[in-house]
Amino acid sequence: MPEFTLEQVAQHKTTSSCWVIIQNKVYDVTDFLFDHPGGGNVILRYAGQDATAAYVPIHPSDALDKNIPPEKHLGTLDSQSINRLKEVGKNKVQTRDELRVQEALKNKPPLQRIVNVEDMEEVAKKILPYKAMAYYSSAGDDSITHVENGRAFGRFFFHPRVMKPVSGSDTSTTILGYKSTIPVYISGAALATLGHPLGEANLTRGAYKTGIIQMVSTNSSLSYAQISAARLSPDQPIFFQLYKHVNDATAEKRIREVEGLGYKAIFLTVDALVPGNRELDIRAPHYLEDFENQGLPTQRKADEDQGETDRLGTAGGLVIKNDADMTWEKTIPWIRSITKLPIVIKGIQCVQDAVLACDAGCEGIVLSNHGGRQLEYSLPPIELLYKIRQQRPDVFERTEVYIDGAIRRGTDVVKALCMGARAVGLGRAFLYAQSAYGEAGVVHMVRILEREIRFGMQSLGVRNVRELVPQMVERVDWQAVSRAKL
Known part of the structure; x- marks a missing residue:
């Protein structure tokens, strides 16, 4: 050579x-x-x-x-x-940001002190390099949708039943026929190695050790083969989040590759066909430039016209080759023609499209607005779940329904299940967990959620997830007090 x-x-x-x-x-x-x-x-x-x-x-x-x-x-x-x-x-001289991260890592609390999901996020945001933090946490426009995704859970209250035997409660369920110890899966999220050198492998191994299922992003930072090889058992199910490439041949090659590697389902992402306006991510290079050059004069004239800044950021380049012309009539049959894997549509944002996904024979749908990272003022998924329950309850008989976006507590999970969701996905939360504590952080996160879900079920008077029904929740037209750190 x-x-x-x-x-x-x-x-x-x-x-x-x-x-x-x-x-x-x-x-x-x-x-x-x-x-x-x-x-x-x-x-x-x-x-x-x-x-x-x-x-x-x-x-x-x-x-x-x-x-x-x-x-x-x-x-x-x-x-x-x-x-x-x-x-x-x-x-090489370390940058100010690298020195900041070093200091934060020295002061990182023991994992035992992490008692809820938000604790994990708080630690991760301190120890992450700024570029990684900006990419993981950024949201569309003014972050209104991202914030409302979480606030929306505060409009649903429980009707607990008492004097019910609840010892030995079972939090397990099945997702597309695969058993999960809790009704939670790791939602596909890109670039896990920005937060930890082992990246997606932490998620894979943590998922196996806790008995939950991982969805792998098209834009993962480890190869699909590396993630498959990271499984601790060949029987461990993993799903694939597909961003369909604009070139059908490239998309087909990708689908056939993951099927050959043992991935068990295709989650076709339909809510991020074009780059979102994620301004925290877009501004990251400018922030770092100013942070590193503290006290030094700028070399550019402030009023000099240099055109608009690069608006792709870390995230934009990942989706720029996505197929923006997918249709129900063309795309779903095309995927069916090249794979036998079940198809789940990830990114349903209205009742009509939930029905169309059923009509297309999809095995599942994810009610999602991409974590508030795409279209501002897209309806919070929990509100859409409620609308489907009110307007088209037949959807829950025709396909499996999942939601993602701002799930932070076991009560959030339980509310979704009461209204008919089979499971919920967490993306950012698991990225933060593996960034802060690696594989152990993923395991700890699942244990937190399992404890909170079990408590919620027992408090409602149920022993298993099948007993969670719509009558156990009520939507109110006022907003609960925002969560406060104690």
Whole structure:
């Protein structure tokens, strides 16, 4: 295999000849520049240079093999250049943000002190690099939908039944026929290695140890094969959250790959076809620039017109190649033609589409507005669940119904189940758990939720999830007091 020096690579830093170094290997990415989901400028920032630190945290290990033809894998750096890069790494001055994270990690509380989901989030936000925190926590526009997703649970109150035998209560259920110890699954969320080096593998192993099911994102930071291999048993079910690629051949290859790897269902995401306006994520580079340059004069004129800032952020580039022309009539039959896996539609936001998903024969639907990260003022999923129960209760007989978005307590889960949901998904919460405490954080999170769900069921007078019925909850037209930390 040919070897190159750093000087040779540095000569290729234009749109007509663009080389990059990733993990001491040299790639010609010229032809890929404008096919890159995040745009060519993202790559050009590292043209002729080592891009490893920027590339590895947000790309699965097989991404280069899938996207760059073999003839563009040019060779490796020579040993002298590799040693020079090592020396640069050793002498690199830590950024203010890296120093902040170091200090936060030293002061991280013992896992035992984490008593609820919000405790976990609070710790994670302190120890995460700012870019990761901004990506995980960002929401659309003014975060109104994100906030209302959680507030909406406060409009539903219980009618507990007393003098009912509740010892030995059973929190388990089935999701698409697969047993889960609690009616909760890990919802698909991208880029877990931004928060922890083991990323999605923490979620996989934590899910196995607690008996729940993990949904894997199309945009996971580990490869689909790595996540499948991380399972602690070949019988462990994992689901796949599919962002359908605009190119049918690419989408088909992806579906066939995960089916071959043992994934058990396709959750087709339909509520994030175009990049959302996630301003915290978009502003992250500017915040970090100002944070690192505290007290130093800016090199730019404040009133100089440089055009609008890059609005894709970390998230936008992940969805820019999504198929924006999917239809009930075309897309579902097409997926059926290439896989036998059950299809769940993730991102239902109105009663009419819930019915259409049933008409299309989908095995499940997820009522979701993408965690408030896409369309502002999309109805909170718990409110949509209530509307479906009132207007089209037949939906619950025709398909399995799940919800996600701002579930923070066992009572939230129980309310959803009372109104007909089979299970609920948590995405951010599990990202925060694995970021803060790795696999142990995932296990601890499930134990918290299991305890709270069991308490809620027993307090309502039921022994198993099948006994949770709509008569046990009432929607009120006033808002409960917001949650307060004690």
